[in-house]
Amino acid sequence: MPTERPRIVHVVTGGFSGATQVAVDLCRAHAASGRFDARLVLRRKRQTEAARVQALRDEGLQVDLVPGWSHAATIASLWRLYRQWQPQLVVAHGFPEHLLARWAALWAGVPAMVQVEHNSRERYTPWRRWQSRRLAGQTAALVGVSEGVRESLLAMGLPTERTLAIPNGIVLTPFDALDVPRPPPRAMDLTMSARFARQKDHETLIRALAWLRDQRGLRPRLQLAGAGKSSYRDAAQRLVASLGLQEQVEFLGHVADVPALLMRSKLFVLSTRWEGMPLALVEAMAAGCACVASDVPGVRGVFEPGAEGLLVPPEDPAALGAAIERLLQAPALAAQLGSAARRRACAEYGQAVMRARYEDLFDGLCRGRVAGGLA
Numbered sequence: 426m427p428t429e430r431p432r433i434v435h436v437v438t439g440g441f442s443g444a445t446q447v448a449v450d451l452c453r454a455h456a457a458s459g460r461f462d463a464r465l466v467l468r469r470k471r472q473t474e475a476a477r478v479q480a481l482r483d484e485g486l487q488v489d490l491v492p493g494w495s496h497a498a499t500i501a502s503l504w505r506l507y508r509q510w511q512p513q514l515v516v517a518h519g520f521p522e523h524l525l526a527r528w529a530a531l532w533a534g535v536p537a538m539v540q541v542e543h544n545s546r547e548r549y550t551p552w553r554r555w556q557s558r559r560l561a562g563q564t565a566a567l568v569g570v571s572e573g574v575r576e577s578l579l580a581m582g583l584p585t586e587r588t589l590a591i592p593n594g595i596v597l598t599p600f601d602a603l604d605v606p607r608p609p610p611r612a613m614d615l616t617m618s619a620r621f622a623r624q625k626d627h628e629t630l631i632r633a634l635a636w637l638r639d640q641r642g643l644r645p646r647l648q649l650a651g652a653g654k655s656s657y658r659d660a661a662q663r664l665v666a667s668l669g670l671q672e673q674v675e676f677l678g679h680v681a682d683v684p685a686l687l688m689r690s691k692l693f694v695l696s697t698r699w700e701g702m703p704l705a706l707v708e709a710m711a712a713g714c715a716c717v718a719s720d721v722p723g724v725r726g727v728f729e730p731g732a733e734g735l736l737v738p739p740e741d742p743a744a745l746g747a748a749i750e751r752l753l754q755a756p757a758l759a760a761q762l763g764s765a766a767r768r769r770a771c772a773e774y775g776q777a778v779m780r781a782r783y784e785d786l787f788d789g790l791c792r793g794r795v796a797g798g799l800a
Contacts, residue, residue, distance in 0.1 A: 430462045431791035432510060436503065436526035437518035439467035439490065441477060441652070442620060443704045444519035444543040447570065447593055451516070452486050454780040460788060464510065466503065468522055469493040472654060474679075496525055503529035513537060513791045520547040527560045537790045541568045544624070545577045545722035546699035558582055565790050568783075571702035573722045591786075593702045594779030597771055599684035600711045608713075609688065614645035615749065616690035616714070618683055618705045619697070620653030626719065627661045630696040632742035633749060635668045640743075641750055646673050648690070650680040687712035691759060692752055698739060700724050707774045710734070710766035715759035717748045733765040 437448040448465060455463040464487040467473065481488050491502040503526055517526035518541045527538050561567060567588040569575030575590040602608060619625045637643040665674045680686050687693060693709035693716045700723030709716050716734035718724045728734040737744045752759040
C-alpha cells in the first residue's frame, strides 16, 4: 500500500514579489518530484491579479486566496484551511505573512512550521519582534534566503541552531540561447526589472539618467519592467516627465518573458534600498548582463565587486550615473563583467540546488528525522 505523501502549505503574499516566486517555484518542485502534496496560499493584495492566479491553477497547482484586508481575517481563514486540510508542515514566507501563517498553524495544531525570511530589512515594531521571537520557539526551522538574511535573523535573537541560509535560485535553461557561437546582439542600453514598491529605488536610477544627460551628454535608453504598487509607478512616471526623460524611459509593466528581455540588454541596474537575495539580479547575471547594483544588505555578496559587477552607494544618482557611464564607455569591460557574472550564476544559483535543499529539509521535518541543530 503506497504511503500517503506529506502535505505542505506554502503561505505567501499575493503581491507576486520575489517571495511569491520562490513559493511558487517550490510548489512546482513538489509537483515534479512527487515527494509532497502541496498547496499555495496567497494573501490577497490590491495588486493580486486574477489572471496570474488562474495561470498557476492552469499549471495544475493547488492555489487558495485568503483575505488580506485585516490580519485577523487572514489568520481565521488560514486556521479554517489548516483544520480542513490537515497539513504536516506550514511554510510561511515573508513579512508579515510568516507571523500570521504561524499563529494560525500553532492554534490549528499543525505539527511543524518553517519560517522563510526573504528580506534583510522589514518593518518590525517591538510588538512584532516579540511575536517573531515567541513563534521561533515553536518553529522547526528558520530560513534566510541569503547569508545576509540569516545574519539579520540572528541579530533579532532567533535561535542559532535552527537558523540556516538557503540561497534563492533561478531556472537556468531560459538563458541557454547565450551558449550558441553567435548569441543575438544586445540592443537595449539599460534594464531594471523590479516591482514598484518602497523597497525599490527607481527614483535614484531616473535621476542618474538625468545626471548622465546633463553632466556627460549621454542619453542611454532605459526599460523599467515590473508591476507593483500603482502609486510608486505613478510617482516614477511623474519624475520622468518632470526631468524631460520621456524619450529615454519606457515603462513595460509586467513582462512574461524576462530572460528574453535581459538577454537583449547591455546593462542591468538594480537600484534598491534593501534586499533579501534579489532574483532579478541573479537572472541578469545568468543573462550575461553587466550589472550595477546598490551596495546594500542582501545584494552584497551576490557577486564579486569589480570582477563580476559594480556596486555603488545607495540613493546616490551621481555615483550610479558614473558607474553606468563607465560601462557604456567601455564595452569590453562590460562584456567581461557580464561573462563572469553568468559563470557565477550558473555555478551557484541554479534552482535545482535550491529546490533540493528545501525538499530535503521539508522531508526530514515531515518524517521526524530532523532534530536539534540544522546544518
